[in-house]
Amino acid sequence: MTPERLLFVVDLAGTLFFGLEGALAAIAGRLDVFGVMVLAFATALGGGLVRDVLIGAIPPAAIRDPRYAIAGFVGGGVAIALRRVVARMPVAVSTGLDAAGLALFAVSGAVKAHDVGIAPLMAVLMGTITGVGGGTIRDLFLARVPAVLRVDVYAVAALAGATVTILGLGGDRPRAVSMAAGAAACFLLRVVSARQGWNLPRIGRP
Amino acid sequence: MTPERLLFVVDLAGTLFFGLEGALAAIAGRLDVFGVMVLAFATALGGGLVRDVLIGAIPPAAIRDPRYAIAGFVGGGVAIALRRVVARMPVAVSTGLDAAGLALFAVSGAVKAHDVGIAPLMAVLMGTITGVGGGTIRDLFLARVPAVLRVDVYAVAALAGATVTILGLGGDRPRAVSMAAGAAACFLLRVVSARQGWNLPRIGRP
Amino acid sequence: MTPERLLFVVDLAGTLFFGLEGALAAIAGRLDVFGVMVLAFATALGGGLVRDVLIGAIPPAAIRDPRYAIAGFVGGGVAIALRRVVARMPVAVSTGLDAAGLALFAVSGAVKAHDVGIAPLMAVLMGTITGVGGGTIRDLFLARVPAVLRVDVYAVAALAGATVTILGLGGDRPRAVSMAAGAAACFLLRVVSARQGWNLPRIGRP
Numbered sequence: 001m002t003p004e005r006l007l008f009v010v011d012l013a014g015t016l017f018f019g020l021e022g023a024l025a026a027i028a029g030r031l032d033v034f035g036v037m038v039l040a041f042a043t044a045l046g047g048g049l050v051r052d053v054l055i056g057a058i059p060p061a062a063i064r065d066p067r068y069a070i071a072g073f074v075g076g077g078v079a080i081a082l083r084r085v086v087a088r089m090p091v092a093v094s095t096g097l098d099a100a101g102l103a104l105f106a107v108s109g110a111v112k113a114h115d116v117g118i119a120p121l122m123a124v125l126m127g128t129i130t131g132v133g134g135g136t137i138r139d140l141f142l143a144r145v146p147a148v149l150r151v152d153v154y155a156v157a158a159l160a161g162a163t164v165t166i167l168g169l170g171g172d173r174p175r176a177v178s179m180a181a182g183a184a185a186c187f188l189l190r191v192v193s194a195r196q197g198w199n200l201p202r203i204g205r206p
Numbered sequence: 207m208t209p210e211r212l213l214f215v216v217d218l219a220g221t222l223f224f225g226l227e228g229a230l231a232a233i234a235g236r237l238d239v240f241g242v243m244v245l246a247f248a249t250a251l252g253g254g255l256v257r258d259v260l261i262g263a264i265p266p267a268a269i270r271d272p273r274y275a276i277a278g279f280v281g282g283g284v285a286i287a288l289r290r291v292v293a294r295m296p297v298a299v300s301t302g303l304d305a306a307g308l309a310l311f312a313v314s315g316a317v318k319a320h321d322v323g324i325a326p327l328m329a330v331l332m333g334t335i336t337g338v339g340g341g342t343i344r345d346l347f348l349a350r351v352p353a354v355l356r357v358d359v360y361a362v363a364a365l366a367g368a369t370v371t372i373l374g375l376g377g378d379r380p381r382a383v384s385m386a387a388g389a390a391a392c393f394l395l396r397v398v399s400a401r402q403g404w405n406l407p408r409i410g411r412p
Numbered sequence: 413m414t415p416e417r418l419l420f421v422v423d424l425a426g427t428l429f430f431g432l433e434g435a436l437a438a439i440a441g442r443l444d445v446f447g448v449m450v451l452a453f454a455t456a457l458g459g460g461l462v463r464d465v466l467i468g469a470i471p472p473a474a475i476r477d478p479r480y481a482i483a484g485f486v487g488g489g490v491a492i493a494l495r496r497v498v499a500r501m502p503v504a505v506s507t508g509l510d511a512a513g514l515a516l517f518a519v520s521g522a523v524k525a526h527d528v529g530i531a532p533l534m535a536v537l538m539g540t541i542t543g544v545g546g547g548t549i550r551d552l553f554l555a556r557v558p559a560v561l562r563v564d565v566y567a568v569a570a571l572a573g574a575t576v577t578i579l580g581l582g583g584d585r586p587r588a589v590s591m592a593a594g595a596a597a598c599f600l601l602r603v604v605s606a607r608q609g610w611n612l613p614r615i616g617r618p
Binding site: 031035070 | 259260261262264322324325327328331332342346349350351352354355356358361362405
């Protein structure tokens with residue numbers, strides 16, 4: 001698989017997961033069928049759109065290539081079709097789906113920024129924004145404080161995955177290895193911290 | 207009238223209507239005179255700005271050409287000047303203004319995306335985003351769930367108008383015909399569904 | 413100091429002030445340490461990012477040059493380190509910091525738009541958006557109506573500063589003079605109006 005192909009597959013899988021996850025949030029919020037699809041689309045494509053605009057890759061990949069929108073809508077459709085099955089599944093499944101989307105996007109976002117010559121620190125931040133952007137737009141639409149601010153170790157996990165990926169790209173090893181290591185770091189950190197209830201320290205008032 | 211001119215007039219008329227409509231929402235929310243103008247500006251220009259950034263037409267038309275901002279502010283000024291008249295008008299008028307802005311933007315947005323080579327599916331979505339974008343930004347500013355998610359058959363109407371327009375552009379007929387058909391489809395669908403109280407099916411919980 | 417250097421220093425100082433101010437808002441909102449840094453980053457860089465995208469200067473300066481992000485994070489770090497000191501300071505200090513950031517950004521934003529050939533009216537609006545953009549994103553993240561709509565004479569001060577700057581650029585005088593005059597106009601108007609409780613007229617309902 002060529003590097004471009006690998007990146008595309010990772011990106012598309014993240015889009016599908018986030019479309020599914022955004023639609024489930026919309027269904028839980030009792031939106032109509034169109035609102036569910038709007039939220040699936042915004043959650044799935046939002047992070048990548050913001051990233052591409054910020055790194056100057058416009059029109060963004062998700063606008064140039066209709067397969068991204070289709071992946072987001074397929075995720076939304078699957079959520080609608082399987083909502084009865086999903087409701088009986090443990091909460092770990094939706095956390096896992098979300099963590100998978102987060103990991104795939106953090107990695108693909110960091111690599112894309114790196115590939116157009118963005119400095120390492122900013123490439124890491126672009127990966128983080130790609131990961132948390134879609135969910136942030138979803139939460140803004142639902143008029144609630146974004147998960148990135150509410151949930152402990154969410155953006156931190158995306159940051160960790162993007163950092164591992166960018167550090168790994170520096171050496172001689174295949175790109176797929178760095179991406180897999182970054183995705184694993186993000187996914188594990190997110191899932192374990194959700195399970196263990198790990199919290200970051202609050203800033204105490206004086 | 208040249209195609210460029212037609213598109214400009216349609217776009218500017220939509221900007222005026224949405225500026226008027228955004229200002230009325232701000233007046234209803236008891237904002238000060240400057241807040242009313244900010245909301246008129248954001249509602250009028252928001253959708254087109256997002257669309258132009260996403261299709262790579264930057265700086266966006268509404269930044270390059272001051273007449274867009276002026277149209278938005280004129281809409282806001284008219285709303286302030288005529289607020290007494292407006293308050294005595296039936297609710298159908300504000301629905302009609304909003305539907306007119308939605309229809310003009312859905313059509314002009316789809317055509318602009320199509321003209322820079324965006325694929326049909328994405329051009330339809332860009333038209334929809336142009337139509338609903340300004341109102342969505344207005345609602346985010348007012349800290350409420352966007353109309354696009356709350357109101358039945360709102361984004362659907364924009365989607366229908368953009369679809370009719372893009373399908374029509376494929377043939378030999380004049381561009382104005384496709385645009386008029388698309389705008390009529392969006393406007394009628396929105397106005398009739400608002401009047402009839404049409405709803406999309408909610409996704410039932412299991 | 414070259415004009416480019418002057419603009420960079422002004423921009424970076426605004427970034428530091430807004431990072432500090434965004435972090436203080438996050439600390440007051442009881443966010444965790446990462447949430448404080450996210451809000452410092454968004455408040456500090458948001459306005460400039462939106463401006464650069466809208467004037468077509470992409471990738472934005474704050475993505476190309478990591479020193480902007482570092483300035484925002486330093487502002488956030490200072491806020492965390494000095495939170496006990498800050499809490500004992502009068503409210504005038506946080507108003508002053510915010511007004512300083514607003515003034516620096518309104519001026520640098522207007523000049524940057526002017527330098528890439530944006531028309532005067534739109535350059536003034538771009539300066540205003542640069543000034544109020546970061547705080548608006550901060551408020552959207554905290555799920556509250558943006559200060560730009562709530563606080564009297566906030567966006568008006570940014571507008572005044574940008575207008576003075578753009579009018580001043582037309583003549584023969586050194587650029588630094590116009591920028592200093594614009595920043596002073598914005599800062600003074602904001603601080604004095606906050607102290608005096610000046611209000612803009614509300615639009616009365618009929």
